[in-house]
Amino acid sequence: MKGLRGRLLLVTIVLVFAAFVTASTRLTRATELSSISLTGWAFSEFVRQAALTDVLAADGRNGQDLSDSIAILQSKARVVSNDYFVDRLDADSAAALQRALKATNALTVQQATSSRGSTTLDAILNDAQVAYAGAVDALSAQRVLLLRDLRLVEVTLGVLALLLLLATSMVFRQFRSDARRAVQLQEDRAREAESSASRLHDLYEATASAEPDFARRLERVLQIGKSAFGATTGMYARSEDGALVAVSVTGDEGPVPDLLGWAAAHAQDGTATRRERYLAVPVMSDGVPCGALAYARPAGHGTFQPGDEAFLGLMAQWVGQHLEQQRAEWLLRESEARSQSIIRSSLDAIITCDDAGRITEFNPAAEAIFRVSREVAVGRTIGDLIVPPHLKDAHEHGMTRLRATGMGRILGQRLEIAAQRLDGTMFPVELSIVELPTSPAMFAGFVRDITDRTAAERRLQERTQQLDSVFRVSPDGFVMFGSDHLAVDVNPAFLDMTGLARDWLIGATEAQVTEALQRLSATGQPFPRSFTHGTFDTLHLSRPTPRVLKRSVRLLHEGDGQDSGYVMYFRDVTHETEVSDMKTEFLSTAAHELRTPMASIYGFAELLHTRQLDPEMSAEMIEIIYRQADRLVNLLNELLDLARIEARAGKDFRMLEQPITPLVQRTVEAFTPPSEAGRVHLQLPQDLPHVAMDGEKMQQALGNLISNAFKYSPDGGPVTVSAHNDGRHVVISVQDRGIGMKSEQVARAFERFYRADASGNIPGTGLGLTLVKEIIERHGGQVQLDSLHGIGTRATITLPTHTTAPQGTP
Template structure:
C-alpha cells in the first residue's frame, strides 16, 4: 500500500478533488458519515450518509476501533476498510478535510478476482433515491467501467507481485543464512526459520527488539549499528553471537537499508552467515602457522622456501648464520640464482658437491668459515596434490664429519699402537717355544715380553678410562671438598713409588686452601702429568711443582703447575697435543701410549677447569691444571 501517498490535508482550492475518489468518505468528529463518493452510493443504494462509520465499515488495518483521536493519528498512514453490505475491500489513506472532519481517500483493493463475483450489490435504488442521483448515474456507470478495467489491471500487477513475493519468501525461508527484517526505525518485524534454528529464539521473542541489541555486540558495536541505521547506511562486521542455550557462534553480518521510490527507508534487512567453522579453521590454521613459524625461526637447521614460480619466498636465521649470507642477497631470487650463490661459497665450485647421498648432497663451504653442509630438496603439495613450491633443507654436519674423521684416525692409530706390543710379545714367545736359548738370553727376552705386556695393559686401561669418562661425562665422579695439599702429597707419593727417586720440589704453605674434586681422578691426572715430565726430561734435571691463582669469569681459580726442563715441544707438536695417540717423541725410545694428556683434559673439563700448556722446544714445558677455588 506504499503506492498511495495522498496529501495530509485536502486542498480547498480544488472543488472537484474528491471526484477523483468515487469511494471517498467524509466523517465528522462523532464519526457520522457526512458525505460518500458516487461509487459507494451505488454499492449501498445511497444509504451511507448520516450513519456512523463503524456501522457501515469494518476496520481491517489498523485493528483498533475507530475514534477521532485514532483517525487524526492515522493521517498519512495506509488503512483497509471492508464495506459490510457489499464485502468490497477498500484501501487508501486518511486526510484532514476540515477542522472537524476527516476524509478517507479510498480505492477498491482486490485480493482475489473471485471476490469481484461475490460482491453484494444492494437492491435497485428507490424512485426517491434515484431522483437524487439520476443526474449522475450515467457518469457513474462510465466511471465504474473505467474503474473495473483499472481494477483488473491492478489485480494482475498485484498477482504478479504476490507471486514474486511468495517466491522470495520461499527462498529466504529455505536459506541456511539467518535473515532478519526490521522497520524503518530498526525494530525487528520478521525472522526466518534459519535464524530460529541457529539462535534458538522463537519469533515472538525477538520481534519488536532493536536490531542492534539483537546482534549481541558490545556497546561500541551496538552504537555503531545505530549510527549506521540513523545515517541510512549499510553495516558489515564479523560478530560473536550467543545462542539461547549459551553456546557461541560466529556470523558474518550484513545490514542493508531498503529504499522506496522516493528514496526513503522503509525496511532494513540483516543477513547473518554462520562462519563458526571458518573461524575455527582460521584459528587452527593461525595456531599451526605460529607453531611452524616458531619452529622455523628457532630451528638450528637452515630452511629456504621457493614458491611455485621458483622465486625465493622465505628463509630462517639459521641459514643466514650457516652461510654468512645477507637478507638483501636473497631477495626474490630464482632457484638457479640461489644454486649459483651457494656454489660461490665453496672454494672449488667443481667440488662443491663433494659427496652425493641418495636424497641429499654434501657441500664443503669455505665461506664464511670451513663448514660441511648436507643439502636436500623437497617438493611441497597442497591437500589436492597440486605443486605449491619447494623447500631446501640445510644441516650443518661439520662436527659429525670431523668426528667421523677422528674416529677413523683413532681406530687406525689404536690398531697400530696395539699391534706393536702384540707383535713383540708374539715374536719373542714364538722364539722361546721353537728354539733353545741360554738362561741369560731367555731372561732378556722375557723382560721384553713383560715390558710390552705392561705397555699393552696400560694402553688398554687408558682406552677404557677415556671411554668411561666420555660415556658418563662425570656421572661416576665423586666430587667433594678437599685440601689441595692432601691431593698433591698423595699424587707425589704414588708417583715416586715407581719412579727412579728423582726429587720433585714442592713448597706451599697455605694448607687451608680447598678445591672441589674427585680425589682419585684428580690424582690420576696429576700422576699422568708428572709421568710425562719425568719421561721427557733428563735425569738430574729438576721437576718443580707450584701453586698459582688467577681471577677468571668472576671466580678465583687455583692452578697446579708442573714444570720440567726436558725436550720441550715445537708449535707443530702443541697443535696436536691433546689428540689421541699423538706423541712428541716419534722415535719410540720414550715409553707411552699418547693418551695421557687426553685423559687429563677430559678429567679437568668435568671438574669445571681446564689445562694450560706452555713449552719451548729444547728447554722444557709447563703444564698447569686449573680448578675453581672454594671460599673459606
C-alpha cells in the same frame, strides 16, 4: 606397477643375501690372513738373531753370551721351519731358507769362533734375508687377493644401494601420484560445490532483485543460466495455441529454430528432457505447462548433467512464479507461499523486519543459528534480540536515519560483524541487508554463521605465525627461493652460519648464493658446482668460523600442485663430522695399540703352548707376555678413567685439603723407571701451601706427564720436576729435553686420540694428555704445554690454593 615393485623387492632381497654371503666369505679370508700375520715377525726375528750372533762372534765373544745367542738362533730357526708360509715360498727363497736352517742347526760355538765361522754366519744371515724377502712377497700376494675380494664386495654393495634407491624412488613417485590424484579429486569436488553454490547465489540475487521490469529480470536470469551452462544460446519460449514462441533469447540466435523445435517436441508434455547439446525444462503455471526454458551448447563442449537440469528447473520455477503473480489474487497467495517455502529452505538465515526494526519473518535457518524459535522472535525488535550490546547504539542511529532518509549505510553490502544469541553468546556472522519492494517499507537480512570459517582463518593465521617463528628460531639455516629462482627470505641461523648480509641475499639468484658460499669454503676442499633438487651435498666453510654444512633442497607446492619455489636447507654437521673423525682416529690408534701387544702375547703364548723350550727362554717369553698384558691393561684403564670422569662430571673425586710436596715426591718415585732414576731432578720448596684435591687422581695426572717426559726422551737427558707458589696458585712443572713438538702439534696435543708421533715407535693412545686436562680442570686448575721441536717440552699444572698453611701444619 605393484607387480614390478614386488619383483624389484625380491631382487633386492636376493642381492642383499648374496652381498652378505660374499662379504662373509671375503672377511673370513681376511681373518685367516690376520691369523698368519706373525709370519713377518718370525722371519724378521730369525734374521735379527742371525745378525746378533754374527756380531757377537765378530767381537770375539766365545763364552756364555755366544752360546746363548746360538741357542736362541736355533730356537727361532725351528719356529720359522714350521711357519705357514714355508710351503708358499718361491724356489729360490725356499732353497735359501733350507740352507740357512741346515747351517743354523749344525752351528756350534767352536764353529762360530773358527777361522771359517764368520763366513758361515754371513751365509746364514744372507740366506735368512732372502727367505724373509720371499715370505714378505708371499704375504703381499695374499693381501692383493684380499684387496680384490674387498673391492668386489664394495661393487656389490654399490649396486645394491642403487637398486634400493630405485625402489624407493618408484614407491615415492607412486605415492606422490596417488596423493596428487586425491588432492585433484578433492579440489574438483570443492570447485563443483563452489560453482553450484555460486550460481545458486547469483540466481537468488537475480530473482530477489527489486527490479520491477520482468523482461529485464528474465534477461538477467537467462544470462546467468547461459554462463552457468557454458551455452551459446538460452531461450524462454511461451506456449501459444499449442505451439512454442520465443519470448526472450540470450546469446547466439542461430540455433534458436532448432532449439525451439526440439523443445516443442520434447518439453510440451511438462517434463524436462536433455541430450548431448540441448536441455529443455518446462515452465509450469498452475500445474499446466505454459512454456519452456531451453539452452544449446556448442558441439564438443560436453553433455548436460542432472545438476544442470535441476538448476534450470529452479530458473523455470522462478519464471512460472512470476507468471502466476500476474494472475488473480489466489495465484498471488500461492506464489507467496512458494516464496516462503524457498526462504524457509534456505541454508542462510533470512530475517525480515519493518522500518521500526520489528521482526516479521524468521526462517528455520535463523532459528538454528540464533537458537530462538520463530514464535519467540516474530514481533520483537532486532536490537533486542540479536544485536550485541556494544552495537545497539549504532543500530538505533542507523534505523533512525533509515526512517528519516530512506537510506542506510549497510544496505546492499556484505559485512562481517558480531551477532548475539538470546543467551548472550557472541559469534561472527556475514550479513547482507536489502530493502524489499513493499509498502510500507520492509527489509530482509541474509545472515550466515561464519564461526567455523573464522576459526579456520584464525587457525591458519596461528599456524602461519608458528611456522614463521620456527623459521626464525630454527638452528638450521634456510634460504627460500621463489619460482623465478630469486631468494625471497632467509632466516637468522643462515646469516650466523655464513656471515652474509640479509639485504644482499634478498633478490640474489641461486648461482650468486652458491658463489658466495664458495668464497667462504675451506681451501683445498671440493666444492659442488651443480646441485640437484632432492639430493644433498656437503660444504666445508672456513669463514666466518670453520663449519661443515649439509645442504639440501625442498620444493614448495601450491594447492593446485604447481611449484611455487623451493627452500635451500643448511644443517650444521660440524660436531657430527668432528665426532666421526675422532672415532676414525681412535679406531686407527686403538687398533694399532691393541694389535701390537696382542700379537706378541699370541705369538709367545703359541710358542709356549706348542714347543718344549728351555726354562730361560720360557721365562723370557712369559716376561714379554706379562709386559704386553700390562700395557693392554693400562690402555683400557685410561679409556675407562676418561669415560668415568666425563660421565660423572667429577662427582667421584674425593676432594681433601692436603700437602702437595709428598704427593709430588711419591709420584716421581712411582713413575720413574728404575734404570732412569739418575735422570730425575726434583726441585720442591718446603713452604708450599695445602691444596684441595683428590690425591689419587692428581697422582694419575702428574704421573702421565712424568711418563711422557721419559717416553718422549728416547736419547736420554734430564727430566726436571719443580714446583713453586705464586701467591694464589701452586705451579708444578715437568721439563724434559726430548724430541719436542711443533707449534701445530702443541695446539692439538690435548685433543682425544691425537698423537704428535704418528710413527707408532712410541707407545701410547693419545689419551694421556686428555686425561690430564680433564682431571686438572675438575680441580679448578689449568694445564699448559710449551715445546720446541727437537729441544724439549715443559708441561705446567696450575692449581688454586685454599690455605697458606706450610707443609706439615696439621
